[in-house]
Amino acid sequence: MAKICVIGAGFAGHTAALYLGDKLGREHEVTVINRSPNFVYIPSLVWVGIDRMPVEKTLFDLQKVYDGKNVNFIAGRATEVHADAQHVVVEPNGEGATPVQVDYDYLIIATGPKLDFEATPGLGPAAGNTWSICSPPHALEAREKYLEAVDRMEKGDRQRIVIGTGHGAATCQGAALEYITNVHKDLVRRGVRDKCDLTYLSNEPELGDFGIRGLNVKHRGRKTSAAEFIGAVFKDYDITPQVGRGVTRVEKESIHWEDMEGTSGETGYDYAMLIPRFQGQPLKYVGKDGADVADQITNPGGMIKVDGIYGLPWDELAANPDAWPAVYQNPNYTNIFAAGIAFAPPGPISKPHMNPNGVPMSPAPPRTGMVSGIIGRIVALNVIDLVEKGRMTHSERMTEMAAACIASMGDSLWDGSAAVIMVYPVVPDTRKYPNEDGRDEFVTHMEMGLAGAWMKRMIHTTFMHKLKVRIGWKIIPE
Ligand SMILES: Cc1cc2nc3c(=O)[nH]c(=O)nc-3n(C[C@H](O)[C@H](O)[C@H](O)COP(=O)(O)OP(=O)(O)OC[C@H]3O[C@@H](n4cnc5c(N)ncnc54)[C@H](O)[C@@H]3O)c2cc1C
Numbered sequence: 001m002a003k004i005c006v007i008g009a010g011f012a013g014h015t016a017a018l019y020l021g022d023k024l025g026r027e028h029e030v031t032v033i034n035r036s037p038n039f040v041y042i043p044s045l046v047w048v049g050i051d052r053m054p055v056e057k058t059l060f061d062l063q064k065v066y067d068g069k070n071v072n073f074i075a076g077r078a079t080e081v082h083a084d085a086q087h088v089v090v091e092p093n094g095e096g097a098t099p100v101q102v103d104y105d106y107l108i109i110a111t112g113p114k115l116d117f118e119a120t121p122g123l124g125p126a127a128g129n130t131w132s133i134c135s136p137p138h139a140l141e142a143r144e145k146y147l148e149a150v151d152r153m154e155k156g157d158r159q160r161i162v163i164g165t166g167h168g169a170a171t172c173q174g175a176a177l178e179y180i181t182n183v184h185k186d187l188v189r190r191g192v193r194d195k196c197d198l199t200y201l202s203n204e205p206e207l208g209d210f211g212i213r214g215l216n217v218k219h220r221g222r223k224t225s226a227a228e229f230i231g232a233v234f235k236d237y238d239i240t241p242q243v244g245r246g247v248t249r250v251e252k253e254s255i256h257w258e259d260m261e262g263t264s265g266e267t268g269y270d271y272a273m274l275i276p277r278f279q280g281q282p283l284k285y286v287g288k289d290g291a292d293v294a295d296q297i298t299n300p301g302g303m304i305k306v307d308g309i310y311g312l313p314w315d316e317l318a319a320n321p322d323a324w325p326a327v328y329q330n331p332n333y334t335n336i337f338a339a340g341i342a343f344a345p346p347g348p349i350s351k352p353h354m355n356p357n358g359v360p361m362s363p364a365p366p367r368t369g370m371v372s373g374i375i376g377r378i379v380a381l382n383v384i385d386l387v388e389k390g391r392m393t394h395s396e397r398m399t400e401m402a403a404a405c406i407a408s409m410g411d412s413l414w415d416g417s418a419a420v421i422m423v424y425p426v427v428p429d430t431r432k433y434p435n436e437d438g439r440d441e442f443v444t445h446m447e448m449g450l451a452g453a454w455m456k457r458m459i460h461t462t463f464m465h466k467l468k469v470r471i472g473w474k475i476i477p478e
Contacts, residue, residue, distance in 0.1 A: 004029070011042075017030065030072065165275050296333065305344050
């Protein structure tokens, strides 16, 4: 009997667990460890942060789902991976609970990001200056502070709202973009939009870069860039863009940044939501005789090294689609896999830039929910292969993966909107698509309208249906 352990039950780990439980759960042992007893549908936290969705709608109980799928579940925090002895140490939730040991033959690390607010002095909820929508407690705090700003506007005060990224190497700009456009729509709805200055502050070299080197689409024979597309939306919504800025420090009412040329400046705010840099989760990796083997498993940022080619100069990486991992397997411990944000990309997709003062201005590669789910499936299918036939038959690089992103720009089904962005492949492949962008010009697409708002709502409902393993879950793609 094989023992498979999955750490983390987000888009990547939960997807992997469902395939593993479905195929192996009856005869083998599948165990999932997750800090929270709930799955969190993170994309909808954007709506929690403006008080348009109760947080409960973004959560469901994992135990209930796993009971029906022959998956053991431990709600707790994995603290140590003993890579040679093949077990994980877990601190179960609940005061005074004794740590437990979970043995494994195969381990999937799908722990998502550590939200590294500490990398930017004064950033984030603990410092009490800026807020975040990256987790349910954060989104609830952000909602409270946002509503206080709304209250001040209703009393006649002018407010400055700043939304974006809080570090030069941050990722997830799409979430910040969705939040600011939803804030705009919400303020219009509440009748106080004229009392607010809205600023989008981002480390992207230009609007619409998203850490994927931007995108261009051909529409009715005309080429439009994401920069033009988002720029037009911002103009329409009266949002001031400040891009190419790496935040270096945050103080009460003032965000300090440096730009690409090394000039420093400040942006004033009354309410701000800034996404931090993402690092890997701080697990301890232990080898033979208690040795620290972290350098064999993770990169310096704590993300799991897999079968990519690391350390290439950016130009070489950009020209080599095979440098991106295919099976997400650690080269030193081949029974350890990583999925979702937890795996270490071989380098940035957008061209990195360091300003003359050494401040990095390099959006990190996003691994969105769809990409994370796909990787979770690939890894699970390969572990199933290894258990059943001793060899892997599945692979998918980010240079082969499509990503659909529906960026909500107002949730109302009557006057809401969403930008529907389809990118293929996520990481440009200039070998297969020898055009300027390295992408399939037929598939890559961008469109905005009310239909997108309906699709965004439908996606919430459909994915919750799939992830709760309701009827037909397997035919709904990741
Ligand atoms: C506000 C916001 C909006 C977004 N909107 C979209 C969108 O519209 N579309 C889209 O595709 N993507 C979106 N994303 C990105 C998407 O949420 C992420 O890509 C996705 O959550 C990554 O999945 P993951 O499984 O890798 O990590 P996560 O979802 O972060 O899951 C990791 C899990 O591991 C657990 N964990 C971590 N450490 C441990 C430990 N030591 N022990 C046990 N458990 C642990 C965590 O508690 C968590 O449950 C958005 C992100 C944000 C922040």
